[in-house]
Amino acid sequence: MENLTEILNLDPNAKRKQFQKGDFLQRDGDFQASTFYVKKGLLRSYIIDSKGKEHIFMFAPTGWIIADLEALEFNEPVKLFIDCLEDSEIIIFNKDYLFNADLPKEKIVENTQLLYRRLGKLQRRVLMLMGSPAIDRYNYFLNTYPDLPNRVPQRMIATYLGITPQALSTIRGKIARSH
Template structure:
């Protein structure tokens, strides 16, 4: 998000921290949720179901924000795990700083537009999971995260898409053959 660092700097409690690949920033059941802005690196948000299966909710590359919005908004225990897929530089901030920030109308409009874009992508992802063929979901993933196929394991992409790694391999072969 363009210029979000300036807004976050308004929060005196915001901290920039370095994390290593594999570090878990937030766990299911944590009492307090945080908001994470990725300056550098890559995060993922996911749940683990009652059978121990992982379900990836989203990836957050540099310039993205991730948080357990439900836990933040309703002051509930955290449901999403958030971890580092790469060494990362993260700004941890309070969501209220965005509400309290004394910003020019242009900045508010710009950031609102970016927020709506991200929410639109999330809505589209949910709708695609509900009824789109796996190949369409993969194409949308590639368009949303063009740099990620070379940065994350294929099993994570498959989990994100709601398919098996074998199904992902089949889809990728079909796409290569059709070119």
């Protein structure tokens, strides 16, 4: 995703900004959704459901792009909170810029490749949420984000998987006990 940096440097409206652990970049109810490129650090996006429970939609370590895709695309108010899990350097830009008419055609095609990739991953996520038990989802998580287990608390991993921290603890116990 490093080629993105180059593009982002071209966007006259892109803002580079430093954030601290705990800072919010966007919250539920905001009217204007933004797109964030993580130059360095770690973000996450999540909702809080009707019962007050947190559900992490994704983590975004260095090099990733994170946004409320639904709000962006359908011009709805933001549903996803986005905040910093570590001090982070972020580039805030307009989604449209990735497909701006000023960019050369090949760049645009390159950028759509990123969307395609994300679609593939999301497809997998849906299929796993429907068809795989929590332990398989946990193993897939470890594969997708190999270095995150050391950087984020268990309870966040649990809410990413769609289970409670207690359930994750039990699963980890089982894995450990079976060597």
